[in-house]
Amino acid sequence: MKFLDEYxxxxxxxxxxxxxxxxxxxxxxxxxxxxxxxxxxxRHGIRQLVPRTVELLPGPGCPVCVTATxxxxxxxxxxxxPEVILTTFGDMMRVPGSYSSLQRAKAEGxxxxxxxxxxxxxxxxxxxxxxxxxxxxxxxxxxxxxIAASIVKAQREGISNFHVLCSLKLTPPVMKxxxxxxxVKLDGIICPGHVSVIxxxxxxxxxxxxxxxxxxxxxxxxxxxxxxxxxxxxxxxSGQPKVEIAYGRGxxxxxxxxxxxxxxxxxxxxxxxxxGMGVVPGSGLSIDPKYxxxxxxxxxxxxxELALRNTPVIEPPGCRCGEVxxxxxxxxxxxxxxxxxxPEKPVGPCMVSSEGACAAHYQYGGHPSLLRAG
Amino acid sequence: MDDVILLAHGSGGxxxxxxxxxxxxxxxxxxxxxxxxxSAVFDASGRLAFTTDSYVVNPIFFPGGDIxxxxxxxxxxxxxxxxxRPLYLSLSLIIEEGFSVSELERIVGxxxxxxxxxxxxxxxxxxxxxxxGQADRLFVNTxxxxxxxxxxxxxxxxARVGDKVILSGTIGDHGIAIVSQREGLKFSxxxxxxxxxxxxxxxxxxxxxHNIRCLRDPTRGGLATTLNELAGQSDVGIxxxxxxxxxxxxxRAACEMLGFDPLYVANEGKLVAIVDADDAExxxxxxxxxxxxxxxxIIGEVTESHRGTVLMRTKLGSSRLVDMLSGELLPRxx
Numbered sequence: 001m002k003f004l005d006e007y008x009x010x011x012x013x014x015x016x017x018x019x020x021x022x023x024x025x026x027x028x029x030x031x032x033x034x035x036x037x038x039x040x041x042x043r044h045g046i047r048q049l050v051p052r053t054v055e056l057l058p059g060p061g062c063p064v065c066v067t068a069t070x071x072x073x074x075x076x077x078x079x080x081x082p083e084v085i086l087t088t089f090g091d092m093m094r095v096p097g098s099y100s101s102l103q104r105a106k107a108e109g110x111x112x113x114x115x116x117x118x119x120x121x122x123x124x125x126x127x128x129x130x131x132x133x134x135x136x137x138x139x140x141x142x143x144x145x146x147i148a149a150s151i152v153k154a155q156r157e158g159i160s161n162f163h164v165l166c167s168l169k170l171t172p173p174v175m176k177x178x179x180x181x182x183x184v185k186l187d188g189i190i191c192p193g194h195v196s197v198i199x200x201x202x203x204x205x206x207x208x209x210x211x212x213x214x215x216x217x218x219x220x221x222x223x224x225x226x227x228x229x230x231x232x233x234x235x236x237x238s239g240q241p242k243v244e245i246a247y248g249r250g251x252x253x254x255x256x257x258x259x260x261x262x263x264x265x266x267x268x269x270x271x272x273x274x275x276g277m278g279v280v281p282g283s284g285l286s287i288d289p290k291y292x293x294x295x296x297x298x299x300x301x302x303x304x305e306l307a308l309r310n311t312p313v314i315e316p317p318g319c320r321c322g323e324v325x326x327x328x329x330x331x332x333x334x335x336x337x338x339x340x341x342x343p344e345k346p347v348g349p350c351m352v353s354s355e356g357a358c359a360a361h362y363q364y365g366g367h368p369s370l371l372r373a374g
Numbered sequence: 375m376d377d378v379i380l381l382a383h384g385s386g387g388x389x390x391x392x393x394x395x396x397x398x399x400x401x402x403x404x405x406x407x408x409x410x411x412x413s414a415v416f417d418a419s420g421r422l423a424f425t426t427d428s429y430v431v432n433p434i435f436f437p438g439g440d441i442x443x444x445x446x447x448x449x450x451x452x453x454x455x456x457x458x459r460p461l462y463l464s465l466s467l468i469i470e471e472g473f474s475v476s477e478l479e480r481i482v483g484x485x486x487x488x489x490x491x492x493x494x495x496x497x498x499x500x501x502x503x504x505x506x507g508q509a510d511r512l513f514v515n516t517x518x519x520x521x522x523x524x525x526x527x528x529x530x531x532x533a534r535v536g537d538k539v540i541l542s543g544t545i546g547d548h549g550i551a552i553v554s555q556r557e558g559l560k561f562s563x564x565x566x567x568x569x570x571x572x573x574x575x576x577x578x579x580x581x582x583x584h585n586i587r588c589l590r591d592p593t594r595g596g597l598a599t600t601l602n603e604l605a606g607q608s609d610v611g612i613x614x615x616x617x618x619x620x621x622x623x624x625x626r627a628a629c630e631m632l633g634f635d636p637l638y639v640a641n642e643g644k645l646v647a648i649v650d651a652d653d654a655e656x657x658x659x660x661x662x663x664x665x666x667x668x669x670x671x672i673i674g675e676v677t678e679s680h681r682g683t684v685l686m687r688t689k690l691g692s693s694r695l696v697d698m699l700s701g702e703l704l705p706r707x708x
Contacts, residue, residue, distance in 0.1 A: 046690070342700070365694050
């Protein structure tokens, strides 16, 4: 892991921090779109290394957090169906839906299993031919290609009891929606590294062009993030916003054509329901009709209809996750933070997910006991 | 065909008797156990330490150990962390019907080896067989008794401002070994569990210094959770240095991949000691002489400020809170 040492080097980090301090003159506000960045920024104490002129704001890039309560309710309803094994990424387990959570449904007897990849779910379908294995397909352009690949694999190998409950989301359209809303004035965006490995940097071109906001694609190590911040500061100070890649070892401007083709083959662009943003047109993916026998929304349409009839979606009272995801509220400003809402007893998803802004703030600092100790 | 455990093996009849006589006793036999009385009877004087723990690890065989070794080491270590010299263990097996007899023998062999290494004897035992689906292959419980030397006072509540925090070696090995085995993850360098009895390491430390305040093994919840417990119990602050915490590069790589923080990953053969600053170097030198303390390091100190919490100075020179683990460690999704 030599390459990791290099990107965690305190010498390089100090050099970049110094460069940022020297070049940053006016107060600026940067949003790190990706929850992985929020997590890394707090874990490595990067806020302490940049000058006060640079404000860092978490954004909506946490797949579990932006999953709408209604989508959770659907997953829980399917999990309760006796013929279904519901498979999911781990963080989804603890997020409260309107009436329950997957974790609770599991404790009550539903067959819910945590998987590390969609291929595990395929394998589960193969060894459980009498059951329907449903994969809760959440995430951004990072998880979409592997979910597409699993559907293609199921098709090719005739695994007919594998289904995806698709609530995949797209990054550039929600960035546009956020900027169009104009609630928060941004000077620059730290663009997500892993998403950009797939889509490249070109889809962000509209951001400097239409909104005058600087964009730098960043990796996830502390040196990566400091480099991205220093590039953003330089762009903003010079008044010339553009799209740059500060994560050259992973990202090419054109992205990964194979992954993009796979996504195009299996999905079509659709509207998506975002926690905090509501329904944003063109910001999601649904399964193309030619693969509809793998689409849990189609296959289990009746089950879902029946289970969710007369059960209106209820958002957790007092939860400000929506505002946190839009950058309007910071986690410590939420009245529930660290009091009614903790990682042990989360009210909203931002306190659950390892990529959630509230969980990161709580875990790495700024939580009440530390503030008290001053 | 491999012999399997049947419900009748737990019925108390002939099959039960055969299982104990032929499969368990040959490995574990000692004077007290071989009597097969209802209780083990032994002499003891002085202050005794008593502890119990159940082991439900999945998978039961993992790189660097198995549930048998784990069940001995875990209880031996709990006794050691009280400053006790472990003497005797009990061993209870709850076996799911259908479990392979040869695997059971292999596990009992591991129990024997670990007990010999730790110089403890298994003097009481029990075997139950449950219906298929009522246990996950094999559950093990061990209880242990140890003796605490006069003058030894080890407790999580004893840390004092100015004391040093010593860690006995690399963190995260056990958790990563388990998760990679469970999930079928392949790494170029296989990570082995650090599962080990620490009784001799502790004996050496106690001999080297009378000013060891706290000992604890950072098992589930990892180093971060253990340090938080100590800070809370002693009502002190703890500051650690990220740079000084030993982590194997393969464990670090796996953690980066899975989105884990090694501070929260389980260990089964490591300890944290809080020691008077004047004795810290002496204790450290002694630890490094032991096979299970070769990578020991002073990783931080006990402070007056921010009582009840743990702070870490990061490699970059910033500092951050190190909170307890909440919930389960789960892999990240993107």
